[in-house]
Amino acid sequence: MNKPLRIGIAGLGTVGTGVVQALRQHGDLIAARAGRRIEIAAVAARDKKKKRDVDLSSYRWVDDAAALAKDKDIDAVVELIGGAEGPARALVENALDNGKTVVTANKALLAHHGYDLAQRAERNGTTLFYEASAAGGIPIIKALREGFAGNEIRAVYGILNGTCNYILTEMRETGRDFAAVLKDAQDKGYAEADPATDIDGIDAAHKLCILGTLAFGIRPEIGRVRTAGISAVTAADIAHATELGYRIKLLGIAQRHDDGSVVQSVEPCLVPVGTTIGAVEGVFNAVLVEGDFAGNNLSVGRGAGRGPTASAVVADLVDCAQGLKRPVFGIAAAQMKPAKWADPGAAAGHFYIHFIVKDRPGVLADIAAVMRDNDVSIESVLQRGRNPENPVSIVMTTHHAKRAAIDAACAQIGKLKAITGKPCLMRIETF
């Protein structure tokens, strides 16, 4: 058998120790698949004394992870520190500059600096693997980079944040409001103490940015992902969506129009109940790829956590051991073009709109008139609650309409006297 692949692991949290565990538990199996053994040459983390549930005593401990970048005993650096800047970025850059292969789970780094890293890897005759950066339990990076290589990809849709999908599922099943379910998820460890990165859609946006880059051969620009989170989704919206035959999902959407322009967003959307993607519940992630030859492909799996993320890191290490050296984003960096960004207002589709109104005669007529004046055709209307004392809900779904028209209509309707609060507007995606 060939000589072992020697790796250094930087970061020994849940994922790092998971990788150690997988390599140890499946050493022979992984060696058979990799064509050689994968050996841990060194491990590095901030705090050597921290209690970890994996015995690390047999590995060389390195206090400063940065040292792994030029460690002569290491072929590949596994970066599991996290963060778009600071030590993670420095380690990855220096490791690539020293010709080492890098395996990372760092979505923020890729979304912010992916193009630079792709150029850097190429310049140094090496590459960077990042299967664990998005939907760990779904080998979607490999699928987009290799499996769908014969396709022009038209769109990628993803449920990319397990915390959000768990919260939305819980809200539907229990009828409780966002804040209560979030609190509960935090108590159970399904949501972070500081949940902003998850619930504001930032984590999903990082992942979508990576998938869109791979799908369309463009340069990643995280600033061009329109991002909205789930904190404004109410129990009422979930109940209305259910009544209309939909589920609410935080969807990442990357679409390529016929003219080659691209649009990327992360926002809560309605998807039909009876579809496979509508059936993706709880902490599960899902990615739907629309290829022009393959057709629609949906993959569902665990997005985060120790096992799935370790599984993705090890798959990358096996590719590395096998000598796979594809360009970072599947095509040479020189061929990655800046995207031509589509006008988001030009996007068209079906929409769900929830108005809170004072229950007075004629409100619906006023709303409908504004819709008509903006060329938005209404598909269905629900009026819930009859109560002259308190605000009530008017919920409507539209036929195919332009986003700009919907936005204009909502702005006008927002000025009607009977309207209280901001209307809730969500896309309906039917695939």
Added chain:
Amino acid sequence: MNKPLRIGIAGLGTVGTGVVQALRQHGDLIAARAGRRIEIAAVAARDKKKKRDVDLSSYRWVDDAAALAKDKDIDAVVELIGGAEGPARALVENALDNGKTVVTANKALLAHHGYDLAQRAERNGTTLFYEASAAGGIPIIKALREGFAGNEIRAVYGILNGTCNYILTEMRETGRDFAAVLKDAQDKGYAEADPATDIDGIDAAHKLCILGTLAFGIRPEIGRVRTAGISAVTAADIAHATELGYRIKLLGIAQRHDDGSVVQSVEPCLVPVGTTIGAVEGVFNAVLVEGDFAGNNLSVGRGAGRGPTASAVVADLVDCAQGLKRPVFGIAAAQMKPAKWADPGAAAGHFYIHFIVKDRPGVLADIAAVMRDNDVSIESVLQRGRNPENPVSIVMTTHHAKRAAIDAACAQIGKLKAITGKPCLMRIETF
């Protein structure tokens, strides 16, 4: 850019012309992903005059596909002739013996001769790609060979035949019987004039055999896949399953028990309505992989047809152009061990049983007594129709029970005087 990959395509039916079309339509895109151009050096088929919707006049025509195996102008042979023996087998063997890479969509060939071909490829320093052999629109071969390389795979479940899934979906949606729906599917071109390979589960068994081989690192033995088709599934069974909250799917199942023994089968099974796999309808295929680190992963996509199959063939060609040279089944042939086959009777689970009985007092009591005597615990019972003149249905689902016990109970019950016809027994799979 590197020198082109020169390919010869043998077989110019739906898939072969689809591959030509993809390579032509996406030539630049595919070259960017492959790192070099993929050029068609020759095409071969039985009948040059056959009308095809792709212009082949610019390619060298070879009358005898066998000649491609030693064609000096060809790096890779694409075998799209089909069949486990005859010209397809001869071409693939000779091409490998001549050190050429082979790309094939031939599931029967792989299921029957996979181990020999793996050895042959290795002996000649080349390899064989077969992404198109199972669930073309889902890159599942790559996922099992590479994406889940860090996992011990516990099980693979698949809806692997689009014709069967289409028929079962139509039966449910229209309430019609198998024969009527099959006839209709044949008229529409969704089922072959000779449908046996599809409806008897043979096609699905070939595919499952390949997936099980990859998942468990065993030698393929198509004879060890217990295979039953869908022709015995009645409209009544489908209605009962729906009433109980299930869908009927022709499921391929490959499972690895804790003792390392393996069991493989293809048979109609009940799966819960609310699950993602239960939502896979019509011609779609789905594969569920249970990895010990990744967890459960379900992929849904188109299984057959021109576009999806061409997509899979081109992905293999891109891998080939990139110089990927993994062993055929992901591990060296010498490491592929003969499977230890589990006793199918030892398998346990929940079951659905449908008896047709004469409507006499005490029938249910008699059936229940036999069940009890065989240690099978009943979970639910439906008795449908009250009609002393005609046979009526008794449908039951069991709690967790051994297959051998169920089989014994059914055999005894079959001998009861009130029972007419053979009971219909199906597994319930809940994942």
